[in-house]
Amino acid sequence: MVTRSLATCQTKPCQSESWRHSLAASFTDVAALLESLGLREADIPDLDRATPPSFRVLVTREFAALMRPGDPEDPLLRQVLPLALEQARIPGYVMDPVDDTAADRGHGLLQKYAGRALLIATGACAIHCRYCFRRHYPYAGLGSAAARSASALARIAADPSLSEVILSGGDPLMLADDQLERLVAQLDGIGHLRRLRIHTRLPVVLPNRVTERFCAILADSRLDAVVVIHANHPQELGADAEQSLGLLRRAGVTVLNQSVLLRAVNDDSTTLGQLSERLFRCGALPYYLHQLDPVSGAAHFQVSDQRACRLIQTLRQQLPGYLVPRLVREVPGADSKMPI
Incomplete structure (x- = not known):
């Protein structure tokens, strides 16, 4: 068991909230992003130069620094680079591929599975991944954060069947630490809750967001x-x-990873195997490998189920079981993620 203590949380990423300055320096222009990598727009023949304002290019400099300079096929670049293929209308690819609308209980509270509720804590994110299943989510209709939180918390408190609340978004770590502290304290006060789960990409794309105070908030929660x-x-x-x-692990936090299987990004067993090994080295366990949610604009990332199953079979042959993620798909209306 990991003891919840922040005595060792004295390293640079938790010294301040410098992440705000990092976030402000993010790339919001595709030409500037490409220039930083020694590339030109002409190097990307199918580049989409007219991305919608609602899902513009947004990439942290920390994430861009991990890309290979001069490589238009870099797997990290491919995740964030808008292509003309996004404009294609493909049958079966829709605005709400996981039917969040049907699960909406109002004010950003979603309930799909027994014992759990998901709260859209914010619509903001630090990076716009082109395959995002919520790229068309109507965040603007959620209302003010204060009213949304109060309504959602009241519903959670009134439902004793709930044992776990999931903070999602957007990305919940886009909230300031004082906002997260208030929210966690309110959830702490709901006696039937046992677990708090946070879905976030920021420890990867903006690592200095994991502050000492954030670690303390989680460590101090019951x-x-x-x-x-x-x-x-x-x-x-x-x-x-x-x-x-x-830092999260030393604060007593269980850290898991979920990936999306993406064509020309990670659809080979070597890459997936290296990902599992690297995750474990970093203190995270592979959890889910999701088949792509069929969101409009992302069909070019799709990998067939047949290929996906072959990849998982190869991983089982090469890795210990605890390093093999579960291959799943979210099916609207199902009572759990569906194994493939």
């Missing part, structure tokens, strides 16, 4: 804290990400 990060490729897990995950 709830068992689980942080589920999102990394798709071993190249994403640099030294800073490893440090941020180490």
Whole structure:
């Protein structure tokens, strides 16, 4: 068992909230991103130069620094680079591929599975991944954060069947530490809750977001804290990400990873195997490998089920069982993620 203590949490990423300055320096222009990598727009023949304002290019400099300069096929670049293929209308690819609308209980509270509720803590994110299943989510209709939180917390408190609350988004770590502290304290006060789960990509794409105060918030909570990060490729897990995950582990947090299987990014057994090994080295366990949610604009990332199953079979032959993620798909209306 990991003892919850912050005595060792004295390293650089938790010294301040410098992450805000890092976030402000993010790339929001594709030409500037490419220039930083020694590339030109002409190097990307199918580049989409007219991305919608609602899902513009957004990439942290920390994530961009992990990309290979001069390589238009870099697997990290491919995740964030808008292509003209996004404009294609493909049958079966829809705006709400996991039917969040049907699970909406109002004010950003979603209930799909027994014993759990998911709270859309914010619509903001530090990176716009082009395959994001919530890229079309109507965040603007959620109302003010204060009203949303009060309504959602009241519903959670009134439902004793709930044992776990999941903070999602957007990315919940886009909230300031004082906002997270208030929210966690309110959840702490709901007696039937046992676990708090946070789904976040920021420990990977903006590692200095894992501050000393954030670690303390989770360590001091009576709830068992689980942080589920999102990394798709071993190249994403640099030294800073490893440090941020180490801080979470030393605070007594269980750290899991969920990936999305993406064509030309991680759809080979060598990459997936290296990802599992790197995650474990960083203190995170592989949890899920998701088949792509069929969101409009992301069909070019799709990998067939047949290929996905072959990849998992190869991983089983090469890795110990605890390093093999579960291959799953979210099926609207199902009572759990569906194994493939």
